[in-house]
Amino acid sequence: MATQTPDDFEPRAWCRECRRARNMCCCAELTPFRIGFELAILMHPKEARVAIGTGRLVHRAVTGSHLLISEHFDDDEKLAALLARPDLRPVILFPRPGSLDLGTASVSATEALFPQGTRPLVLIVDGTWTTAKKLLRLAPRLATLPAVRFTPPHGSRYGRLRKEPRAECWSTLESVHHVIDRLAGLEVAVPPAGRAHDHLLALMDMVVARQLAFEPAADA
Numbered sequence: 001m002a003t004q005t006p007d008d009f010e011p012r013a014w015c016r017e018c019r020r021a022r023n024m025c026c027c028a029e030l031t032p033f034r035i036g037f038e039l040a041i042l043m044h045p046k047e048a049r050v051a052i053g054t055g056r057l058v059h060r061a062v063t064g065s066h067l068l069i070s071e072h073f074d075d076d077e078k079l080a081a082l083l084a085r086p087d088l089r090p091v092i093l094f095p096r097p098g099s100l101d102l103g104t105a106s107v108s109a110t111e112a113l114f115p116q117g118t119r120p121l122v123l124i125v126d127g128t129w130t131t132a133k134k135l136l137r138l139a140p141r142l143a144t145l146p147a148v149r150f151t152p153p154h155g156s157r158y159g160r161l162r163k164e165p166r167a168e169c170w171s172t173l174e175s176v177h178h179v180i181d182r183l184a185g186l187e188v189a190v191p192p193a194g195r196a197h198d199h200l201l202a203l204m205d206m207v208v209a210r211q212l213a214f215e216p217a218a219d220a
């Protein structure tokens with residue numbers, strides 16, 4: 001079954017904010033919250049048209065997050081401005097050799113990524129690892145940034161909707177939630193107020209339920 005894109009919808013049938021069909025839009029349920037670090041979601045223009053992607057939802061839920069859409073991030077001015085900020089220390093979420101495993105690294109090893117007086121700027125590519133690999137290949141400067149990774153502790157809540165290369169591959173939304181969890185205890189990142197970020201998982205469940213009601217997963 002072909003994935004519907006916003007272009008297929010009548011203007012009033014899809015939400016301008018999340019680019020989902022109205023009957024799958026969760027904007028009314030959104031409760032934006034703040035996190036203790038800077039978050040930038042890097043999106044390939046192709047991913048930007050995928051109706052079931054979660055990057056846009058995360059961007060709307062996390063107050064002050066940055067949504068950057070480009071094919072060549074080395075030339076992206078908004079990203080360059082973020083990377084030039086002396087108060088931020090960028091890390092990219094990408095499982096390349098030498099990347100720090102947030103799941104197993106000690107607090108001191110994780111904190112060592114962020115020198116005194118800096119806050120984390122977490123860059124996350126919205127899409128599959130394949131998308132991320134492609135974007136990084138096209139942006140050599142991005143590929144030189146310190147990288148972090150984690151091994152998802154369980155399968156994706158999104159598993160029934162989207163075929164990832166591996167079952168344990170997580171959506172952008174789940175990945176962001178997990179990174180917030182991992183960085184919350186660091187002195188460099190102000191912990192989120194309580195578990196406000198769990199709202200992301202509630203949104204995720206809502207999206208999955210609505211999508212399944214709309215079109216049963218072909219491979220369920």
Ligand SMILES: [Zn+2]
Binds near residue numbers: 027
């Ligand atoms: Zn919406």
